[in-house]
Amino acid sequence: MTPSTTASGSTPLLQVDKVTKNFRGRPALQEVSLAVAAGETLGLVGESGSGKSTLARLALGLLAPDAGTVRFAGQDPYRLRGRTGRSLRARLQFVPQHPRGSLNPALRAGEAVAFALRLHGTPRRERPEAVAALFRQVGLEPGLARRFPRELSGGQLQRVAVARALATGPDLVVCDEPTSALDRTVQARLLDLLTGLQESTGVAYLFISHDLAVVRHLAHRVLVLRRGRVLEEGPAAELWEAPAHPYTRALLEAATGGPATP
Numbered sequence: 192m193t194p195s196t197t198a199s200g201s202t203p204l205l206q207v208d209k210v211t212k213n214f215r216g217r218p219a220l221q222e223v224s225l226a227v228a229a230g231e232t233l234g235l236v237g238e239s240g241s242g243k244s245t246l247a248r249l250a251l252g253l254l255a256p257d258a259g260t261v262r263f264a265g266q267d268p269y270r271l272r273g274r275t276g277r278s279l280r281a282r283l284q285f286v287p288q289h290p291r292g293s294l295n296p297a298l299r300a301g302e303a304v305a306f307a308l309r310l311h312g313t314p315r316r317e318r319p320e321a322v323a324a325l326f327r328q329v330g331l332e333p334g335l336a337r338r339f340p341r342e343l344s345g346g347q348l349q350r351v352a353v354a355r356a357l358a359t360g361p362d363l364v365v366c367d368e369p370t371s372a373l374d375r376t377v378q379a380r381l382l383d384l385l386t387g388l389q390e391s392t393g394v395a396y397l398f399i400s401h402d403l404a405v406v407r408h409l410a411h412r413v414l415v416l417r418r419g420r421v422l423e424e425g426p427a428a429e430l431w432e433a434p435a436h437p438y439t440r441a442l443l444e445a446a447t448g449g450p451a452t453p
C-alpha cells in the first residue's frame with residue numbers, strides 16, 4: 192500500500208511510513224502507513240488485537256518500529272530527548288482509555304493538570320488560574336480541581352485527562368478508546384467536547400476506537416486496521432456510505448445494529 196497522505200495534500204503533522212512491529216516474532220503491524228494533518232481527525236478502527244494501541248504507542252514515541260519510519264513534525268518521536276525534545280513532546284499528547292489508571296490517585300485533579308503546566312514551563316504563580324481556565328474549557332466546574340480521582344465520575348475523569356493533554360498546547364492528541372469505558376450519553380458529550388476543542392484550538396486527533404459509530408462522530412478520515420494491516424482508508428462519509436471491504440461492512444453493522452447498505 193502506498194504511503195497515506197492527508198486529505199488536503201499538505202505536509203502531515205504525523206507521518207507513519209511502512210511501519211512493521213513484531214512482538215516475540217509475531218507481527219502486530221505490517222507495513223502500515225498513515226498521515227495526520229494539522230487540525231484534522233484521523234479515526235483508526237479495527238477489532239481487538241488489530242494493532243491499534245501498538246500504532247498509538249509508536250506514534251507517541253513509546254515504542255520504536257522494527258522497520259519503517261514515524262515522524263512527528265518531521266522528527267522521530269522515539270528519539271525526542273533534551274530541550275528540543277521536551278518542547279516537541281509537549282506538542283504531542285495522549286488521552287488514554289482508563290484515566291483512573293493514568294491519573295495518580297494521590298494527586299488532586301487540579302494538581303495533575305498543574306503538573307503538566309509545570310512541564311510546559313508555566314510559572315508557578317500562573318498555574319492556579321491556568322488550571323481553572325482549562326477546567327472551564329473542558330466543561331468542568333473549577334472547584335472540582337480539589338477532588339481526588341476517586342471522588343470523580345468516569346466522565347469527569349476523562350475531562351480531566353483532556354484538560355491535562357491540552358495543558359501543553361498540543362498540535363496532536365492521540366486518543367486511545369477514550370470513550371469506551373463511558374455510557375452512551377456521557378460518551379456523546381465527551382465527543383462533542385473534543386469536536387468543540389478542535390474547532391477552538393485547531394488541535395489534530397489520532398482517534399482510536401473499535402466502534403465505528405464513535406469514530407463517525409468526529410473523524411474526517413478513517414483507516415481500518417485488520418490483523419496489523421491497513422484494509423481500507425478514506426473520507427469518513429465515503430467509507431460510511433460505501434465500505435469497500437466486507438470487514439468494514441461488518442464493523443458498520445456492529446456500530447449501527449443493522450445492515451450498512453439497504
Ligand SMILES: Nc1ncnc2c1ncn2[C@@H]1O[C@H](COP(=O)(O)OP(=O)(O)OP(=O)(O)O)[C@@H](O)[C@H]1O
Pocket residue numbers: 214215218219237238239240241242243244245246401
Ligand atoms: N507488549 C507486547 N508484548 C507482546 N505482544 C503484544 C504486546 N503489545 C501488543 N501485543 C500483541 O500485538 C497485537 C496487537 O495488539 P494491540 O494492543 O495493538 O491491538 P488493539 O487493536 O489495540 O487491541 P485492543 O482493542 O484489544 O486494545 C496483539 O496480538 C497483541 O497480543
